[in-house]
Structures are given as structure tokens and as C-alpha cells.
Amino acid sequence: MPTPAACNASSASITERGPSGIPADKKPFNGPAHHKFIHTCLGQALKSAKVLDKVTVVGFDGNPEAAAAILKGDMAISVAQRPYNMGAVGVESVLKLIKGETLPPVVDTGAEIVDKSNAEKYK
Numbered sequence: 001m002p003t004p005a006a007c008n009a010s011s012a013s014i015t016e017r018g019p020s021g022i023p024a025d026k027k028p029f030n031g032p033a034h035h036k037f038i039h040t041c042l043g044q045a046l047k048s049a050k051v052l053d054k055v056t057v058v059g060f061d062g063n064p065e066a067a068a069a070i071l072k073g074d075m076a077i078s079v080a081q082r083p084y085n086m087g088a089v090g091v092e093s094v095l096k097l098i099k100g101e102t103l104p105p106v107v108d109t110g111a112e113i114v115d116k117s118n119a120e121k122y123k
Helices: 004-016 038-048 064-072 083-098
Strands: 058-060 077-081 111-114
Touching: 064 077, 064 111
Parallel strands: 058 077
Antiparallel strands: 077 111
16 A cells, blocks of 8 residues: 555645646656555545646556556556566576577567556456
8 A cells, every 4th residue: 555655745746836736838747656556646646636637647567556546537547567477588588598599679578558447357
């Protein structure tokens, strides 16, 4: 669960940005995202500031807290990464390199967009 300090940091960041709570130029806002559940706090803080409808909150990892925030409407999507694939493909890649094989410049290990249509399975 998010710590109160993490949620307070989100609220403070929004408050510092002025009465609208979002940048005037409407560029993407990269709030204090160092805490793994900060995106849930950010959604709550934006809702409290009455600007959630002006901002699209996107998170990473597709964790249960993110799924709950998506279902509540505090977050639009989360990108669920594939940690098993990351490890497996990493080992396979090292083995190929040991054998002298080459790797493509980009190796995609996959991800899934989590939104209201599939968030339930990530809870």
C-alpha cells in the first residue's frame, strides 16, 4: 500500500503546480514516481484537486493496487511487464552470445496494457 508520505508528496507536487494542478502547457507530468504505488496516490491527489478529468494517469507493473485504481477510475492504464520473460530471454540471450551468435538490437519481452476491460485479472 502507498505510504502517507508518498501520497502527500503527490498532493504537494500537484498543489505546487498552481490552481489547475497540472502544467499550463499540458505536457506530460512526471510526478514523484519513485514509490512503486505512487500512481495510485497520484490518481487520488488529482481527484482531490478536481483535475483528474484533465490528466491521464498511467502506471507500470500492472500490480493489484494499480488494477484497483483503474477500476476506481483513479488511473487510466498500467503497463504490465513480463518479469518471467525478462529473465528467461535474458538468460537465452547470454547463452547465444556465449556461443558467438548475434542478437537483434531490440529484444521485446512483451507487455500487456491493463485497463478497465482486463484489470480484474490483475487484482
